[in-house]
Amino acid sequence: MNKKAFIAEALVDFYSYIAFILIIIVFFLLFSIQKCSGPSEREIISSFEENNAEIILLNYLRTPILVEGKELNFAELITLISIDKEKYKNIFYQETEKFFRNLDFIKGWQIKIIEEKKPILHVIRGSDCKEYEETMPSSKGTLKVIFYECEKSLGAIGPTSL
Amino acid sequence: MxxxxxxxxxxxxxxxxxxxxxxxxxxxxxxxxxxxxxDIDIRSAEAYVLINRIIYSPYGIAYYDKSIDRVYPGIIDLANFNTQRLEKAIVPVEHIAAKLSLVNQGKRIFYNEGTYNNLYSMLNVEGGSKEITNELYVLVKDGDKLKSDILHMSVVVK
Missing domain, CATH: 1.20.5 (Single alpha-helices involved in coiled-coils or other helix-helix interfaces)
Structure with a gap:
């Protein structure tokens, strides 16, 4: 091999190393972008959490409580609130507070009652919430009870009445 | 040359x-x-599927009204809260087991008790089992009475 050919071959080798390093960098960037664009691990937990929250709301409405010496449940108390809010709202606040105080696995919560698209009560004890609702009949049409399961607790800051 | x-x-x-x-x-x-x-880890999903089967099945622990063919998933019939019924409803398999406790009632039942104890002892071992816990507010139907309770569920999966 003459000297010129030897230099040319060494030059080709040098460029091939550079090309190889570039390919590695491009591969690395491509895979990194792919990794960032979508989660490689997908969780199938959220739907189960929703089921739990829906059961909590249903059971909240079914939970028996004592109202003026009579055993009612929260659903019946809410119906009474739609008839006479001033008379029953304090019992509702107390019993709802008591109910959620026992559920220490719930970080924060809110309960909102809407009658015919108009909010009549809203108790706020949490923020960053997901909402779940139930509808039931009332004397004026329909009552919507919305339970918010929250990520953050706001503590006992007093009931919010509308 | x-x-x-x-x-x-x-x-x-x-x-x-x-x-x-x-x-x-x-x-x-x-x-x-x-x-x-x-590596695809579906142990959590498997555990939640088992939990849902226990809660929603008419042959599980939930209160089931035969006359209207309706299951009340959040209401537990105390008469149904036993290991025999649970294991009859869900045929025990080798890799998954559960312990269910009613906190206020102080009652505890197992699904696949032997396997539960074996898998529970392998919790902190590399390549061992995984525990998934879940708490749910439930109403317990004891005769005609409804009582508030917390259902604590511990599922171990290999």
Whole structure:
């Protein structure tokens, strides 16, 4: 091999190393972008959490409580609130507070009652919430009870009445 | 240089190129392997499927009204809260087991008790089992009475 050919071959080798390093960098960037664009691990937990929250709301409405010496449940108390809010709202606040105080696995919560698209009560004890609702009949049409399961607790800051 | 010497020289010349090719192939294999997810852990999903079967099945622990063919998933019939009924409803398998406790009632039942104890002892072992816990506010139907309670569920999966 003459000297010129030897230099040319060494030059080709040098460029091939550079090309190889570039390919590695491009591969690395491509895979990194792919990794960032979508989660490689997908969780199938959220739907189960929703089921739990829906059961909590249903059971909240079914939970028996004592109202003026009579055993009612929260659903019946809410119906009474739609008839006479001033008379029953304090019992509702107390019993709802008591109910959620026992559920220490719930970080924060809110309960909102809407009658015919108009909010009549809203108790706020949490923020960053997901909402779940139930509808039931009332004397004026329909009552919507919305339970918010929250990520953050706001503590006992007093009931919010509308 | 004679012909034999030229051939030997060319072969010698190819050795660094072959080493370079091996490095390239190994690098590609390494990069692809490090970014492709091959471990799929479905133990949590399996545990939640079992929990849902226990809660929603008419043959499980939930209160079931035969006359209207309706299951009340959040209401537990105390008469149904026993291991025999649970294991009859869901045929026990080797890799999953559960312990259910009613906190206020102080009652505890197992699904696959032997397996539960075995898998529970392997919780902190590498390649061992995994525990998934869940708490749910439930109403317990004791005769005609409804009582508030917390259902604590501990599921262990291999």
């Amino acid at each position: 004679n012909k034999k010497a030229i051939i030997s020289f060319n072969v010698m010349n190819f050795i660094p190129k072959i080493i370079f090719l091996v490095v390239v192939v190994l690098s590609i294999v390494f990069i692809v392997k490090s970014f492709v997810v091959t």
